[in-house]
Amino acid sequence: DGGITQSPKYLFRKEGQNVTLSCEQNLNHDAMYWYRQDPGQGLRLIYYSQIVNDFQKGDIAEGYSVSREKKESFPLTVTSAQKNPTAFYLCASSIAGTDQETQYFGPGTRLLVL
Amino acid sequence: QKEVEQNSGPLSVPEGAIASLNCTYSDRVSQSFFWYRQYSGKSPELIMSIYSNGDKEDGRFTAQLNKASQYVSLLIRDSQPSDSATYLCAVKRGSARQLTFGSGTQLTVLP
Numbered sequence: 001d002g003g004i005t006q007s008p009k010y011l012f013r014k015e016g017q018n019v020t021l022s023c024e025q026n027l028n029h030d031a032m033y034w035y036r037q038d039p040g041q042g043l044r045l046i047y048y049s050q051i052v053n054d055f056q057k058g059d060i061a062e063g064y065s066v067s068r069e070k071k072e073s074f075p076l077t078v079t080s081a082q083k084n085p086t087a088f089y090l091c092a093s094s095i096a097g098t099d100q101e102t103q104y105f106g107p108g109t110r111l112l113v114l
Numbered sequence: 115q116k117e118v119e120q121n122s123g124p125l126s127v128p129e130g131a132i133a134s135l136n137c138t139y140s141d142r143v144s145q146s147f148f149w150y151r152q153y154s155g156k157s158p159e160l161i162m163s164i165y166s167n168g169d170k171e172d173g174r175f176t177a178q179l180n181k182a183s184q185y186v187s188l189l190i191r192d193s194q195p196s197d198s199a200t201y202l203c204a205v206k207r208g209s210a211r212q213l214t215f216g217s218g219t220q221l222t223v224l225p
Contacts, residue, residue, distance in 0.1 A: 040218075
């Protein structure tokens with residue numbers, strides 16, 4: 001089955017700890033995205049990548065880092081500099097290159113601070 | 115002014131009625147518009163996309179776009195309890211990669 005997988009489903013972070021959220025897709029999509037969703041709010045873009053070894057900051061990149069070493073993978077690290085990391089993190093992907101490209105979402109990772 | 119605005123609701127309609135969800139956007143160069151449905155605790159799933167002025171129908175769903183008024187709506191006919199969810203409006207500017215999301219409208223369909 002083609003799709004986007006995210007792991008883990010739940011993640012607990014201690015104070016001062018860096019944690020990494022996994023996102024993998026087998027849709028052969030070029031572009032991948034990370035969004036954050038807080039309760040009762042829409043999605044806000046953290047980072048996105050259009051091609052391997054290239055990525056751009058979104059609206060709320062501070063305290064986060066990403067890498068894109070493979071087309072299929074776009075992991076997100078939540079660093080200790082992110083002071084309010086508790087949220088629902090969503091990874092998405094799309095076929096780049098058209099104005100009408102549609103983004104499809106993975107199941108999400110819920111991050112909680114201990 | 116928010117870039118994409120939606121009434122947060124909650125919006126309640128009886129089963130079998132038409133649910134009307136509205137979205138306005140501020141950037142006139144926006145070109146692509148998407149409606150996602152999000153069940154509680156789940157990720158968003160695409161319902162409809164629309165790119166040209168007018169109506170686009172897909173089963174019980176109709177998206178309506180009016181670029182002059184910077185307005186996009188989603189109609190759900192014959193609403194079912196399973197349609198109860200939060201509906202997110204998303205807007206994409208031309209060649210920009212990212213989507214801008216509204217905060218969502220919570221819909222409850224009462225049996």
